[in-house]
Amino acid sequence: MKVFSSRAIRKIVNNLKHKKMFMIFITAAIxxxxxxxxxxxxxxSNYTVFExxxxxxxxxxxxxxxxxxxxEEKIIEGTEKIIYVNNTNKTLDSLYFHIYPNVFKKRDTVxxxxxxxxxxxxxxxxxxxxxxxxxKSTKEGLSYLIIGKGNSILKVKLNxxxxxxxxxxxxxxxxxxxxxxxxxxxxxxxTINIANWYPIAAVIDNSxxxxxxxxxxxxxxxxxxxxxxxxxxxxxxxxxxxxxxLIKRESIEGNYKWSxxxxxxxxxxxxxxxxxxxxxxxxxGIAVRSYYxxxxxxxxxxxxxxxxIKIFNKIFGKYPYKHFSVAASDFFIGGMEYPKxxxxxxxxxxxxxxxxxxxxxxxxxxQWWYGLVGNNEVKEAWLDEAxxxxxxxxxxxxxxxxxxxxxxxxxxxxxxxxxxxxxxxDNKEVLLKDLGKFNNSRExxxxxxxxxxxxxxxxxxxxxxxxxxxxxxxYYDKYKYKNATTEDFIKLCEIxxxxxxxxxxxxxxxxxxx
Numbered sequence: 443m444k445v446f447s448s449r450a451i452r453k454i455v456n457n458l459k460h461k462k463m464f465m466i467f468i469t470a471a472i473x474x475x476x477x478x479x480x481x482x483x484x485x486x487s488n489y490t491v492f493e494x495x496x497x498x499x500x501x502x503x504x505x506x507x508x509x510x511x512x513x514e515e516k517i518i519e520g521t522e523k524i525i526y527v528n529n530t531n532k533t534l535d536s537l538y539f540h541i542y543p544n545v546f547k548k549r550d551t552v553x554x555x556x557x558x559x560x561x562x563x564x565x566x567x568x569x570x571x572x573x574x575x576x577x578k579s580t581k582e583g584l585s586y587l588i589i590g591k592g593n594s595i596l597k598v599k600l601n602x603x604x605x606x607x608x609x610x611x612x613x614x615x616x617x618x619x620x621x622x623x624x625x626x627x628x629x630x631x632x633t634i635n636i637a638n639w640y641p642i643a644a645v646i647d648n649s650x651x652x653x654x655x656x657x658x659x660x661x662x663x664x665x666x667x668x669x670x671x672x673x674x675x676x677x678x679x680x681x682x683x684x685x686x687x688l689i690k691r692e693s694i695e696g697n698y699k700w701s702x703x704x705x706x707x708x709x710x711x712x713x714x715x716x717x718x719x720x721x722x723x724x725x726x727g728i729a730v731r732s733y734y735x736x737x738x739x740x741x742x743x744x745x746x747x748x749x750x751i752k753i754f755n756k757i758f759g760k761y762p763y764k765h766f767s768v769a770a771s772d773f774f775i776g777g778m779e780y781p782k783x784x785x786x787x788x789x790x791x792x793x794x795x796x797x798x799x800x801x802x803x804x805x806x807x808x809q810w811w812y813g814l815v816g817n818n819e820v821k822e823a824w825l826d827e828a829x830x831x832x833x834x835x836x837x838x839x840x841x842x843x844x845x846x847x848x849x850x851x852x853x854x855x856x857x858x859x860x861x862x863x864x865x866x867x868d869n870k871e872v873l874l875k876d877l878g879k880f881n882n883s884r885e886x887x888x889x890x891x892x893x894x895x896x897x898x899x900x901x902x903x904x905x906x907x908x909x910x911x912x913x914x915x916x917y918y919d920k921y922k923y924k925n926a927t928t929e930d931f932i933k934l935c936e937i938x939x940x941x942x943x944x945x946x947x948x949x950x951x952x953x954x955x956x
Contacts, residue, residue, distance in 0.1 A: 501607075517617060517618065520616055553625070562623045574641070626785070672684075674712060677696065680715065684710075739791035750806040753841060810830075816925040823886075
């Protein structure tokens, strides 16, 4: 963009003899200036993508949580202040929050398949839940209702409508009972898994409020990026791995008060253990940590996380946070992703090192696809899971070579899919559907993970490596800290490739014929 000096501008003005000409000049200059700063070009060899620079800047919600953990009772008492911003174009009369711990209150609502309950509760079922003690605004108390399947939704009625772009402070006092479950939320012999544990604002988008239940299939979460400040007071024998950056740790009457801060993250999770050892290293300026129990597993877990971060930084774009942690846990399902923190089944550390590496890499890839580029994991689970599974293959290709990648693809992806296909008769396979429409976890895994990864392999062959990897970089850059949809991804692929791809996507995602 050409820039004029103030002297040159004065000379031009002095030379203008008519006021009308002056106004035309000013109008034209302003127009050119707006166009110049409003649009930029991303050039990548054979295509050009235009993006608007000036767009509405969405303000983030703010969470401040002050919590105390009581070890004997396995209870957390907490206060939460949420500064909620109305980023819609309409007035809101009520706000909705997910209160996920309540689904653990009854055996018939826990988010496990029936054949998993005995594994999750190895010492027998006991309830977990969240009690909402009070909900207030800055000035007064607010009325609220507990609704939804498993009483997992908190509806807060506002005393005055919240106008677009306005914000309100909501104060919630709550108590959480942690169940003896080896899942995302629960405790076992080694760890206390504190995830999906506090009231978190539901997403409101073009379809309205998203109040889907906590399904036993998949990862049924959908949230906006927010800023967090969290304190957790626990006995001094515990070490905490967390989404947040540790600001300080204070000793208070036999306890430690851990203060964390996390900016621009989608959720906030913690895991605590009195048995943790920590291995740490740096990669690309990021502190990578492994929280482990047995010495022989420390190097494997740390190296897998480091190498994955380095490879994905190169392929997709730089990981923007200061740290990333991999934590061994009482978690029988394999692995689970949270911003800057992943849970890994501690049993995997005692078995096959190759499987451990695969799971760690998969969960690390989720830092890009779910953590940074978000999506509705209930309605469009394929969008993050399939891309994450294929990203795991890209790790093997970059670290070990194409031959190893192809072997992993054949054994894990094609093998998993073909074993599923051989056991069913239905020829129409739909990847893009709500979690509640999958028959079981086996079908979900075969279609969303395996066939989803097959789709990305096919898309790569269809478009060629140059365009395919440009798509991933542009997708990450465009939707980082936002929520994307399948339609967003299709449109982006079409723009970058300069091709019509709707029928190609429909064939894979909806089982339609081209």
